[in-house]
Amino acid sequence: MINLFGYRLSWAQLAWFGHRASGLGVLLFLFLHIVETSTVLLGPEVYDFTQTFYQNLPAKLGEVMLMAALVYHSLNGLRVIAMDFWPSLTVYYRPLTYGVIGATVVAMIPLGIIMTRGYLPWG
Amino acid sequence: MTSRTRARVIYTNPSRAARPKPEASGRERFWWYFMRVSGLALVLLALGHMFIMHVLVVLTGDEINFAFVQSRWGSPFWRIYDFALLVLAFLHGVNGARVVIGDYVTHRTARSLVIGLLLAISGIWLVLGMAIIVFFDPTTQSVSGPLS
Numbered sequence: 436m437i438n439l440f441g442y443r444l445s446w447a448q449l450a451w452f453g454h455r456a457s458g459l460g461v462l463l464f465l466f467l468h469i470v471e472t473s474t475v476l477l478g479p480e481v482y483d484f485t486q487t488f489y490q491n492l493p494a495k496l497g498e499v500m501l502m503a504a505l506v507y508h509s510l511n512g513l514r515v516i517a518m519d520f521w522p523s524l525t526v527y528y529r530p531l532t533y534g535v536i537g538a539t540v541v542a543m544i545p546l547g548i549i550m551t552r553g554y555l556p557w558g
Numbered sequence: 559m560t561s562r563t564r565a566r567v568i569y570t571n572p573s574r575a576a577r578p579k580p581e582a583s584g585r586e587r588f589w590w591y592f593m594r595v596s597g598l599a600l601v602l603l604a605l606g607h608m609f610i611m612h613v614l615v616v617l618t619g620d621e622i623n624f625a626f627v628q629s630r631w632g633s634p635f636w637r638i639y640d641f642a643l644l645v646l647a648f649l650h651g652v653n654g655a656r657v658v659i660g661d662y663v664t665h666r667t668a669r670s671l672v673i674g675l676l677l678a679i680s681g682i683w684l685v686l687g688m689a690i691i692v693f694f695d696p697t698t699q700s701v702s703g704p705l706s
């Protein structure tokens with residue numbers, strides 16, 4: 436059990452909510468990404484201009500969040516799929532859920548550093 | 559021993575934190591399977607895409623611009639890859655959004671209306687997305703259009 440803003444949540448509830456939130460977040464970005472990529476049909480000047488929207492720190496942090504959402508959603512989705520097809524695995528749902536959350540955090544350390552390269556204090 | 563292990567297997571407990579498989583065969587069961595099969599494919603396609611665009615491109619000092627797209631979509635492999643990623647992620651995501659709407663909008667008419675709107679907008683959007691990948695011409699030098 437964890438305490439979040441006064442609500443008592445289980446890790447399982449948080450894992451489920453995270454899956455939902457990350458899925459919707461990635462879908463929202465997919466809609467924007469289609470519009471932004473459509474400018475490639477208007478030629479190099481227009482496309483290269485729209486790509487400059489990504490070349491600043493707030494956009495880089497957004498990309499890191501998108502990556503974190505996708506990494507978490509993928510790992511948790513794999514856990515859900517595994518438990519659906521091998522119901523005996525549900526015995527381990529708790530360690531598997533902790534594993535998914537932990538693996539996401541660990542994976543985001545190198546990914547975050549690489550993705551914000553050039554914006555970090557040491558270059 | 560076995561019975562004790564079996565008793566701890568959670569079949570319907572919400573702590574499994576996912577939608578249970580629909581009992582009846584039919585459309586809902588199809589989409590339940592679709593979410594899982596497309597999810598497996600998306601692990602490779604979506605994570606692969608993010609890895610190439612945000613890790614390999616950075617590490618090799620490359621830059622994503624028009625020339626980059628020209629060389630990438632000059633190859634049928636990457637066009638097919640991106641097309642499969644687009645269609646699967648879109649269907650998976652929009653069906654997920656449909657399920658979420660169904661959870662929160664309980665009024666029947668309102669639900670059909672909201673889901674109808676989602677599907678209409680998504681249909682147009684997906685066609686636009688597919689058109690970009692199909693119609694992009696990698697030999698373009700520069701186009702003279704209203705915006706250039």
Ligand code: HEM
Binds near residue numbers: 454457459593601653
């Ligand atoms: C990368 C690999 C992915 C895997 C393994 C995966 C797996 C899954 C699974 C198994 C579900 C069903 C959960 C359930 O039935 O309760 C699901 C739901 C969902 N996915 Fe994915 N998915 C992936 C990528 C994506 C992408 C790219 C998007 C967005 C475009 C997305 C958006 C969603 C949404 C919105 C839901 C509905 C969430 C809910 O019902 O609470 N997923 N995903």
